[in-house]
Amino acid sequence: xxxxxxxxxxxxxxxxxxAREGYPHAAWRRLRRESPIHWFDLPDGVGFWAVTRRADxxxxxxxxxxFVNAPRLAIFEGGAPVEGERTFIRQLLNMDPPDxxxxxxxxxxxxxxxxxxRREPEVRRIAGELLDEMAGDGxxxxxxxxxxxxxxxxxxxxxxxxxxxxxDWPRMFAWTNRVAGSAxxxxxxxxxxxxxxxxxxxxxxxxxxxxFAALAEDRRxxxxxxxxxxxxxxxxxxxxxxxxxxLSYFMLLVVAGNETTxxxxxxxxxxxxxNPGELAQLRADPSLVPTAVEEIVRWTxxxxxxxxxxxxxxxxRGRRIRRGDAFCLFYPSANxxxxxxxxxxxxxxxxxxxxxxxxxxxxxxxLGANLARLELRVIFEELAKRLESxxxxxxxxxxxxxxxxxxxxxxxxxxxxxxxAGRRD
Ligand code: HEM
Numbered sequence: 001x002x003x004x005x006x007x008x009x010x011x012x013x014x015x016x017x018x019a020r021e022g023y024p025h026a027a028w029r030r031l032r033r034e035s036p037i038h039w040f041d042l043p044d045g046v047g048f049w050a051v052t053r054r055a056d057x058x059x060x061x062x063x064x065x066x067f068v069n070a071p072r073l074a075i076f077e078g079g080a081p082v083e084g085e086r087t088f089i090r091q092l093l094n095m096d097p098p099d100x101x102x103x104x105x106x107x108x109x110x111x112x113x114x115x116x117x118r119r120e121p122e123v124r125r126i127a128g129e130l131l132d133e134m135a136g137d138g139x140x141x142x143x144x145x146x147x148x149x150x151x152x153x154x155x156x157x158x159x160x161x162x163x164x165x166x167x168d169w170p171r172m173f174a175w176t177n178r179v180a181g182s183a184x185x186x187x188x189x190x191x192x193x194x195x196x197x198x199x200x201x202x203x204x205x206x207x208x209x210x211x212f213a214a215l216a217e218d219r220r221x222x223x224x225x226x227x228x229x230x231x232x233x234x235x236x237x238x239x240x241x242x243x244x245x246x247l248s249y250f251m252l253l254v255v256a257g258n259e260t261t262x263x264x265x266x267x268x269x270x271x272x273x274x275n276p277g278e279l280a281q282l283r284a285d286p287s288l289v290p291t292a293v294e295e296i297v298r299w300t301x302x303x304x305x306x307x308x309x310x311x312x313x314x315x316x317r318g319r320r321i322r323r324g325d326a327f328c329l330f331y332p333s334a335n336x337x338x339x340x341x342x343x344x345x346x347x348x349x350x351x352x353x354x355x356x357x358x359x360x361x362x363x364x365x366x367l368g369a370n371l372a373r374l375e376l377r378v379i380f381e382e383l384a385k386r387l388e389s390x391x392x393x394x395x396x397x398x399x400x401x402x403x404x405x406x407x408x409x410x411x412x413x414x415x416x417x418x419x420x421a422g423r424r425d
């Protein structure tokens with residue numbers, strides 16, 4: 001029998017493990033128990049403190065002036081394809097107060113519970129159309145949940161809020177895959193293979209910026225009721241939002257709004273398939289959907305990590321942290337913290353209380369949380385009503401990323417009631 005690896009040999013940041021096996025829950029459990037603030041070296045010479053307990057992530061996140069976002073967005077092995085270099089991309093997640101507050105306020109009116117609540121009929125209409133398409137005539141069918149429902153729903157809802165015309169949605173889909181999957185050869189490879197001198201992430205960023213620059217120009221002249229109109233006319237300290245910040249804002253919304261909810265929906269359905277008792281309970285009592293949604297976010301934790309940097313020396317759980325050191329906040333680990341959650345490795349649609357921090361906490365708490373919750377509620381309410389049977393029909397394929405827990409494919413075999421047919425009579 002081989003001995004357990006030493007803590008320093010554990011790999012929680014290499015993307016290959018995430019693609020092959022999913023989240024390293026066993027490693028996080030050990031870190032929480034043995035070394036909740038643990039230093040890891042990285043091959044590029046810059047290391048990081050892995051933070052794995054919920055209380056420590058909350059403590060760090062609630063002190064935005066001592067532990068800042070600007071220098072590093074997240075921890076990436078061998079360089080940082082999405083690192084927030086100020087000249088390249090500058091958005092909420094690599095800003096700090098007071099700028100962060102001003103920029104966040106520019107869009108926050110679109111994401112309040114009331115504003116998002118008004119979108120429910122539209123979200124339900126898009127979900128209904130996609131589900132009717134999937135259902136056929138109620139016969140046994142096969143499909144891919146990611147491409148048939150999770151991806152087009154989240155993309156469509158957000159594109160509509162931004163004001164992106166329907167014909168351009170496929171482009172948005174490709175961009176978000178390429179940004180979030182920049183460590184995955186399936187998404188970055190095709191660009192690299194096209195022989196361009198520009199690195200794949202940068203090329204995607206340039207395309208997306210060019211597209212939204214044109215759209216913003218149009219909306220400045222002829223404003224409509226959409227986010228591009230609002231942000232392209234917004235003022236920061238009495239002056240128009242600068243171009244880099246404006247275009248980075250759109251990029252943030254496109255990626256954050258698509259890559260996360262899509263993966264919560266797919267991972268949530270997988271959890272229900274793997275826990276048939278929970279699926280049966282949800283179908284029997286759809287009023288459980290809101291608590292099931294919270295459990296799905298806890299269970300799937302689609303954002304794996306963000307980073308904070310210490311602006312002063314500090315001691316934390318006996319560790320001496322130096323000014324400039326990076327902390328990697330592992331949200332999925334916090335969401336399985338045994339000192340907070342009873343039976344953390346059990347998926348329960350009726351879990352209460354459920355103080356997960358899948359949407360983060362503090363200053364940068366997810367701007368889209370109300371939207372994500374609405375989309376997930378609608379998806380699982382509709383599925384609870386319509387699904388007659390469901391099973392996996394092939395491998396659940398994960399993206400090669402230790403930043404966002406992406407799902408590339410989720411083949412399913414199912415039978416679903418076609419509501420459309422009912423509506424006709
Ligand atoms: C289940 C789905 C989602 C999850 C799990 C998620 C998770 C997160 C997390 C962990 C953060 C960082 C919080 C922190 O640092 O404390 C964040 C920030 C953010 N999210 Fe989400 N998110 C989701 C859906 C969305 C959606 C649908 C949008 C819509 C546009 C969105 C937009 C944002 C934005 C703009 C930020 C930056 C906020 C800031 O820095 O002030 N997210 N999200």
